[in-house]
Amino acid sequence: MKTLVLALAGAFALAGATVAQAGNCMDAADRVHVDAGLPRAAAAITSRHELRVAVAGSASSILAGPGGKRPAYPVTLQSALSERLRGVNASIVNTAKPHQTAADMAAGFGQLLGEHKPDLVVWQTGTSDAIGGVDLDQFRESLEKGIKLLQGGGADVILMNMQYSPRTEFMIAPDHYAEIMRGVALREEIPLFDRLAIMKEWNDEGTFDLSTTTKNSEMAEQVHVCIGRLLADLVVGAIDFAREAKQDK
Amino acid sequence: MDQPRSVLRQATEVAPPSHGSRKVVPAVAHRRDLRLDVFRGLALWLIFLDHIPSNAVSWVTIRNYGFSDATEIFVFISGYTAAFVYGRAMQERGFVLATARVMRRAWQIYAAHIFLFMIYMAEIAYVAGSFDNPLYAEEMGILDFLKQPDVTLVQALLLKFKPAGMDILPLYIVLLVGFPPLLWLLRRLPVVALAASLTLYVVSWQFDWNMPAYPSGQWVFNPFAWQLIFVFGAWCALGGSERLAPLVRSPATQGLAVAYLLFAFVITLTWYFPRYGHYVPRWLADFMYPIDKVNLDPLRFAHFLALAVLTVRFVPRDWPPLKSQLLRPLVLCGQHSLEIFCLGVFLAFAGHFFLVEVSDRLSAQVLVSALGIAAMIAAAGLLAWYKKAEGRASGSGGKQPDADLAGGEA
Secondary structure, three states: OOOHHHHHHHHHHHHHHHOOOOOOOHHHHHOOOOOOOOHHHHHHHHHHEEEEEEEEOOOOOOOEOEEEEEOHHHHHHHHHHHHOOOEEEEEEEEOOOOOOOOOHHHHHHHHHHHOOOOOOEEOOOOOOHHHHOOOOOHHHHHHHHHHHHHHHHHOOOEEEEOOHHHHOOOOOOOOEEHHHHHHHHHHHHOEOHHHHHHHHHHHOOOOOOOOOOOOOOOHHHHHHHHHHHHHHHHHHHHHHHHHHHHHOO | OOHHHHHHHHHHOOOOHOOOOOOOOOOOOOOHHHHHHHHHHHHHHHHHHHHHOOHHHHHHHHOOOOOHHHHHHHHHHHHHHHHHHHHHHHHHHHHHHHHHHHHHHHHHHHHHHHHHHHHHHHHHHHHHHOOOHHHOHHHHHHHHHHOHHHHOOOOOOHOOOOOOOOHHHHHHHHHHHHHHHHHHHHHHHHHHHHHHHHHHHHHHHHHHHOOOOOOOOOOOOOHHHHHHHHHHHHHHHHHHHHHHHHHHOOOOHHHHHHHHHHHHHHHHHHHHHHHHHHHHOHHHHHHHHOOOOOOHHHHHHHHHHHHHHHHHHHHHOOOHHOOOOOOHHHHHHOOHHHHOOOHHHHHHHHHHHHHHHHOOOOOHHHHHHHHHHHHHHHHHHHHHHHHHHHHOOOOOOOOOHHHHHHHHOO
């Protein structure tokens, strides 16, 4: 019993003594896995020197500060892509709207394709579905349907899963939905931006304290900048992946 | 699942005259099987660890090393003990009284579930009142439930609105409510009962039967599917395990179980190291995925069976450590499963609260996990002491038709 008490006391001391070491948010780059390509985007760059990207998503692709709209990750994605894809005209349109489930968004993809003719769609989803408890089979079917629609309309797809949100984690339980997104990405051979794992790493490493309470959007903006930069890593990596795959053939 | 010879002898006991005919019914063993307590206690610990979000300690739980998790163990043992306890009640006191007992138990579990729901509401109300961050505008949508308590509370009472992590008790309630007629059948025509259960399972897969949930979707543990493992547990308790014993002991079955567990382990690894996911052949991935927890995927059920086969082989009923002080905490927890389960859910809430509010360092996660399990053991010890003291005081001393014999409550 005595050893148990001592061990617990020791663990407590350790918990207090470990000081959060703030890291650079790009340290999470090893969480960006490029194991699928973006052939349509690569072809658009080769033939037209242009890359039209559309973001489909819900409220976590938009950022509202106390004084109104603030720049969210699509803004950083655009500047990072312009910088890294020299000589390519990279444009981004953000069609995200709050409260949209995967099914809602998939239903709007026909319109999105018609209006914006994207080469690449970043599809951020899962949170609204997890909040509403949408049936898991239905969620998967919506994803598959949406991907089919977009690819049929000439666009590549990158799936982006939920944010890591420590304060609401016990209420939302995103894991099952994240699992399905990973499975769909694997089977459809499309890239997945694992925002959940990346943000969790930031929180664990002390890069960002994601349970902070604040009305200020300063940290949120930094988080979005980091997401945009890592997402650009994935886009550029997956375009190279597609080119290499083509050369191998 | 492996039962001693005594069961075989008792299995041909003659039914009491109250049943009218001198029909042969399978009876139940009278010796306490501590393995049930130990493994149910273990399942309770694992469920607690798994319920704390982002808890590094949950890496030790079995869900990370194969397809099935603690839920299968819990539901199987619950079916086993329910058949054991209420099977005897049905034999001694008849169908109506046994049914009444089952319903009383279901009501207790319902009350416990609603109590936990209140704790959950208290925690989300606190978060709603204290947390704000523009980054999480979307996630805060979960708090909208608080804006319409009229709907949310009624849906919770109807077991349609079930917060994350509070899905097992409603499943258990539904399983118990449907249990008496099944038990009746199990005691007369066990094979028919098992076949009926399997049929319901297949039909529910075929026609997508499930219970509706609020605000959308369906139950996270589909009772029409999960009843299979509950009924299988009940069937094993009423002599089924004795029938299976030769099969379970055969080297072919043992080998198959080991091979399947290894296969599941390797597949599970590819989930945590996605870059190896591509080594899984496409046809295999198409065949396996998704592994459906909602509807008790056959791969999960098979994984549980493989675990059970090896457990029965390596942990015999009279395995000496079962009576040792070392396993005593598990036995205690397993014997008070409803109370300890509820406490575990509460502790998981509280533990998460501590991790978010105070520290979420790895050492804090270890601390919260250890303290939680210590609290579960202490509470179980207290309950055991109370039950014993109360029993002595009332001077009954006699044999109450208590669930304890079966290895804890039903």
